[in-house]
Amino acid sequence: MSTAASVVAVILVALTSLGVGAFGLRISRTMSDFYVASRVVGPVLNASAISGEYLSAASFLGVAGLILARGVDMLWLPVGWTAGYLLLLVFVAAPLRRSGAYTLPDFAQLRVESSKARHVASLLVVGIGMLYLIPQFQGAGLTLRTLTGAPLWVGQVVVAIIVSLNVLPGGMRSVTLVQAFHYWLKLAALLTPIFFLLGAFVTGGAPAAVGRLDAVDWAEPLTGDYALYLTYSLVLATFLGTMGLPHVVVRFYTNPDGRAARRTTLVVLALLGAFYLLPVAYGILGRVLASDLVSSGRADSVVLELPGRLFSGVLADLLTALIAAGAFAAFLSTSMGLVVSVAGVLSQDVLRRRTELGHGVSAFRLATLIAVGLALGLTFVAARVPVAHAVELAFAVAASTFCPMLVLGIWWRRLTAVGVIAGLVVGGSLSMTAVLTTMMGIDADGLLGAILTQPAAITVPAAFATMIGASIATRHRQPPHVAQTMVRLHAPEHLTLNRGPFNPEAQLQARPDRLTARR
Amino acid sequence: MTREPAQRHTAARPTEPPTRVTVTSPRTRAARARRVSIASEIDAQSRLGEVYVDSLMRSQLRLALAVVAALVLTLGLVPIVLHLVPAWGRVVVLGIPVPWVILTIVAFVEIVALGVFYVRRAERNEAAFSDLLDTR
Numbered sequence: 001m002s003t004a005a006s007v008v009a010v011i012l013v014a015l016t017s018l019g020v021g022a023f024g025l026r027i028s029r030t031m032s033d034f035y036v037a038s039r040v041v042g043p044v045l046n047a048s049a050i051s052g053e054y055l056s057a058a059s060f061l062g063v064a065g066l067i068l069a070r071g072v073d074m075l076w077l078p079v080g081w082t083a084g085y086l087l088l089l090v091f092v093a094a095p096l097r098r099s100g101a102y103t104l105p106d107f108a109q110l111r112v113e114s115s116k117a118r119h120v121a122s123l124l125v126v127g128i129g130m131l132y133l134i135p136q137f138q139g140a141g142l143t144l145r146t147l148t149g150a151p152l153w154v155g156q157v158v159v160a161i162i163v164s165l166n167v168l169p170g171g172m173r174s175v176t177l178v179q180a181f182h183y184w185l186k187l188a189a190l191l192t193p194i195f196f197l198l199g200a201f202v203t204g205g206a207p208a209a210v211g212r213l214d215a216v217d218w219a220e221p222l223t224g225d226y227a228l229y230l231t232y233s234l235v236l237a238t239f240l241g242t243m244g245l246p247h248v249v250v251r252f253y254t255n256p257d258g259r260a261a262r263r264t265t266l267v268v269l270a271l272l273g274a275f276y277l278l279p280v281a282y283g284i285l286g287r288v289l290a291s292d293l294v295s296s297g298r299a300d301s302v303v304l305e306l307p308g309r310l311f312s313g314v315l316a317d318l319l320t321a322l323i324a325a326g327a328f329a330a331f332l333s334t335s336m337g338l339v340v341s342v343a344g345v346l347s348q349d350v351l352r353r354r355t356e357l358g359h360g361v362s363a364f365r366l367a368t369l370i371a372v373g374l375a376l377g378l379t380f381v382a383a384r385v386p387v388a389h390a391v392e393l394a395f396a397v398a399a400s401t402f403c404p405m406l407v408l409g410i411w412w413r414r415l416t417a418v419g420v421i422a423g424l425v426v427g428g429s430l431s432m433t434a435v436l437t438t439m440m441g442i443d444a445d446g447l448l449g450a451i452l453t454q455p456a457a458i459t460v461p462a463a464f465a466t467m468i469g470a471s472i473a474t475r476h477r478q479p480p481h482v483a484q485t486m487v488r489l490h491a492p493e494h495l496t497l498n499r500g501p502f503n504p505e506a507q508l509q510a511r512p513d514r515l516t517a518r519r
Numbered sequence: 520m521t522r523e524p525a526q527r528h529t530a531a532r533p534t535e536p537p538t539r540v541t542v543t544s545p546r547t548r549a550a551r552a553r554r555v556s557i558a559s560e561i562d563a564q565s566r567l568g569e570v571y572v573d574s575l576m577r578s579q580l581r582l583a584l585a586v587v588a589a590l591v592l593t594l595g596l597v598p599i600v601l602h603l604v605p606a607w608g609r610v611v612v613l614g615i616p617v618p619w620v621i622l623t624i625v626a627f628v629e630i631v632a633l634g635v636f637y638v639r640r641a642e643r644n645e646a647a648f649s650d651l652l653d654t655r
Contacts, residue, residue: 079594079626090641220618221618266635411580487572490572492648492649495652
């Protein structure tokens, strides 16, 4: 396989992303502030940015690899990742936007009025962010190795540098346009080759099939041990985890109001549904044409290798280069969103409390470098966890922590600070234990092994129960402004009502990632 | 509302002198005063204000739970049904096994359709709440 075309494609994606980022920053700098910019961009661009950020390495490469290796049961991943946005839509989207909270710790502080709850939430944001960043960096390393034979660390460092360069100038404002651009790039990068692949396959230009589609353990659901438990646990983690991911929540802030947040989410559902049919097609084609990748342990690279299996010469090089470009866009846009949200929390809740950095922008930039460096270091340490599974675990942690905080916080008046802290600690420590055991490669047998692989079915109910129980036990310690907070979360913006003292506009100066200093 | 006295005048008692009509005036004024009071009841965090906010929350939560129920009773039952009746997992439609059809096209169409249904209803609930505060 000629590597020149792919290397050029990756470099082009990197340069275009930096260019689009600079352009987006210039546009938003001429606006009076980010609110105005977001009103102008509209729901389709906003939804493109949300989808672009959400479709990570796991969606672009991992899903097809898992379907190739494990068959029909893995279809729950794309379905769950889309249904997660439906649950986000019905429980969280409009109230979260109306809350004015920029991050999950902001929401904790607004709702239960406790800085302790805020700190626990901050810690979890960093934890989930790292858990999600590691597979992105890993995927970049694997992709560059598949394409060029370069060592793993090359791709990891390249992504880290480009992400930093994109995030440093203007945080959220410079990445929005880049992420929107990346959605359409990723769609095109999977859609164009599939026409060529299916065309060649249907017209008989394909080599003799090497794999069969009717193998029972592949085509029929629920064939493994504890398959029913594993499937339902995966469904729970993906359906409920989406709303608790820190980078997803931050993106909703670019909606002008609650109503727009709902309409944007609707467009997101359509964009994700359209995209997720493609990795499924790649998985099935891979089963027919490249099933040897499973035994050699390289199922994750099936999307990248398929064009080379069917075509040769320039066409194969160009299609591979296009897919490589899409894969890099996936690493970049998800990593950017994660770095923005983790750095926002780090600068607000750690750096500015501990040090005399003074200027908000320099704190945010320092936090960006710390977040990227930490993720890079952890990636070097945790080298063995497969990409898609690490992302599944991040969903399980999010579903066991921030999902109950958001759902109960928005819909249940009697939630207290103690309830939130207890629920976050119980859900977080249970699910993180499962994550760490899996990451360290400790294999347990039987049901315990199944629970450690997919902990959500145990940890999500435990977190909800703890949060409700601890709130009832401390019901005399209601947050003082809970009535006004509920008005803020649920009443449409055009009504003039008292929405409590929480004022996100007043915090703008403390949020350099949201409103950068003008040069 | 300002036309109301004239209407009563012609409809009920054609020959009545206009002076009697002012009797209805306190009622209109009382009704007007209530518009201010719902918003201010909510602002004052009174029991009544909380009831109004709760009614909005409950209608939105009922809607959300209805959407979740629809999702659980269709997609959510797929694994348990296929576990109990494995033969259904082997049924083939147009050359494609049924589970593959359900977990791709059917699932995505259902999710988008539920989303459209939810957004319409949620906006209607909010419009009803706004009307409640604006018109009384």
